[in-house]
Amino acid sequence: MRHIFSPQPPNLPKRWIKIYPGRFSGLMALVHQSQRSKYLRDKKSWTVLKVWLSIFSHDKCWYCEAKSIRATFDVDHFRPKLRITVDGAELDGHTGYYWLAYEWWNLRLSCQRCNRPEDSYGKRNEFPIKDEAQRCSVPTGLLQSEEPRLLDPCCADDCKLLGHAISGEVFPNAEKGTWEYARADFTRKQLGFNAFGTPEFKRSSWARIDLLIRFGGDRPEIVSELRKYLSPEAEYSEFFRAAIGSHRDKPWIEALLAA
């Protein structure tokens, strides 16, 4: 998970600026959950922002840093828009954060692996928080009082809670038994970071780079090759940063990582 920085003001696409007020006021005028559900099913205008969202991640999933090779990305609502589950169980009496359905800052670009249900993985409507008593259920609620268990790619400190082993696996970069550990552990499991052959894929790419470092040394063409893996455009760049970091004993690697 690489930190996604979106500049303020957000410089939203003109088309969105035109659509948003009508969509939002239309939604807020509805009283019943069934009406909202139909409205949001029929008016998925947030997809207009997909290309705009992809700019911030160089066309990678905001959660796992995968590139979209064989399937299109989803626009995920960080806070689910119509219903919430906690550990797979529906949260009774909560109708989702419907009032955030068209807020750009609640949207995250997500690959289908991270977002959709498959086996026990996928974010779906899962959105546990630390203390249920602090859960916002109305638009006037204070979102800042909630502490989400899911790590947020828009939060730099959250991204630091995931570590990357050269095996390709993602692990919690926090002390066991802490809330930070629980968050990282939940995120890697829920989003299936270590499933779907992803660690194997990373590991096989790493094997080649590892050899280049060991036997190629600091030749300009090798340094430039490594830079490609560290750049924000590279798929799984956070993994490669950690893996290349396993050669920190070499001063040229240390210099490369510090650059």
Ligand SMILES: [Zn+2]
């Ligand atoms: Zn993903």
